Amino acid sequence: MKKIGITGGIGSGKSVVCRLFEVLGVPVYDSDARAKWVMAHDPALRAELQAAFGAATFDATGQLDRPYLARLAFHDPTQLARLNALVHPHVGRDFAEWTARQAQDGHAYVLKEAALLYESGAYRQLDRIITVFAPQPIREARVLRRDPHRTAQDVQAIISKQLSEEEKLQRADFVIYNDDQHLLIPQVLEVNSEVVRW
Numbered sequence: 001m002k003k004i005g006i007t008g009g010i011g012s013g014k015s016v017v018c019r020l021f022e023v024l025g026v027p028v029y030d031s032d033a034r035a036k037w038v039m040a041h042d043p044a045l046r047a048e049l050q051a052a053f054g055a056a057t058f059d060a061t062g063q064l065d066r067p068y069l070a071r072l073a074f075h076d077p078t079q080l081a082r083l084n085a086l087v088h089p090h091v092g093r094d095f096a097e098w099t100a101r102q103a104q105d106g107h108a109y110v111l112k113e114a115a116l117l118y119e120s121g122a123y124r125q126l127d128r129i130i131t132v133f134a135p136q137p138i139r140e141a142r143v144l145r146r147d148p149h150r151t152a153q154d155v156q157a158i159i160s161k162q163l164s165e166e167e168k169l170q171r172a173d174f175v176i177y178n179d180d181q182h183l184l185i186p187q188v189l190e191v192n193s194e195v196v197r198w
Ligand SMILES: CC(C)(COP(=O)(O)OP(=O)(O)OC[C@H]1O[C@@H](n2cnc3c(N)ncnc32)[C@H](O)[C@@H]1O)[C@@H](O)C(=O)NCCC(=O)NCCS
Pocket: 009, 010, 011, 031, 032, 035, 039, 066, 067, 069, 070, 073, 074, 080, 083, 084, 087, 091, 114, 115, 116, 158, 161, 162
């Protein structure tokens, strides 16, 4: 079974594009959601996070304090590198287990959706990569609409922690343009046929 990565900067529209692939019956692994899940549920990881980032990492009810971690990680490269080093190996293992389960259902391919496929090294587990592209002003506007708690400065700080779109475009096997100029569905159908054919 082929393993295809789908990446793109914050607000590029990865999740929207993945919903279209799901309509075609393609299983999608959502790295962001799974990272959130392991951080909430894996006792060893919770202990490691608390040791690395202090008692404030979890609130009084035991929930991960995401705004606290976002302030630390998205404004300090050392803290972000520590967080990534703790979380990404868990996501890599979780993806391998998930993929093994999907293989039993006879799918031609699965998708792994992640903002950080190259940065995390996850691309090495994958056969081909799709990049979803949108220009930065459009991405910023989308994220500010979607996440009212973030400021333009927050979004720019996150963008500065991600690989440039130019590099993602250069390294991609397929590009889907989600720039308000191109239609998404025909592009998804085209990529799907190429992946199935190859
Ligand atoms: C720092 C955290 C707690 C902030 O949580 P918050 O709810 O504010 O943001 P959320 O998780 O929804 O992320 C928003 C967007 O930021 C970007 N982003 C997330 N993590 C990272 C990262 N490590 N580096 C660069 N960009 C990132 C993505 O585009 C993401 O969709 C959270 O992002 C986190 O735990 N990140 C580390 C895990 C990770 O790398 N996840 C991304 C894919 S595996």
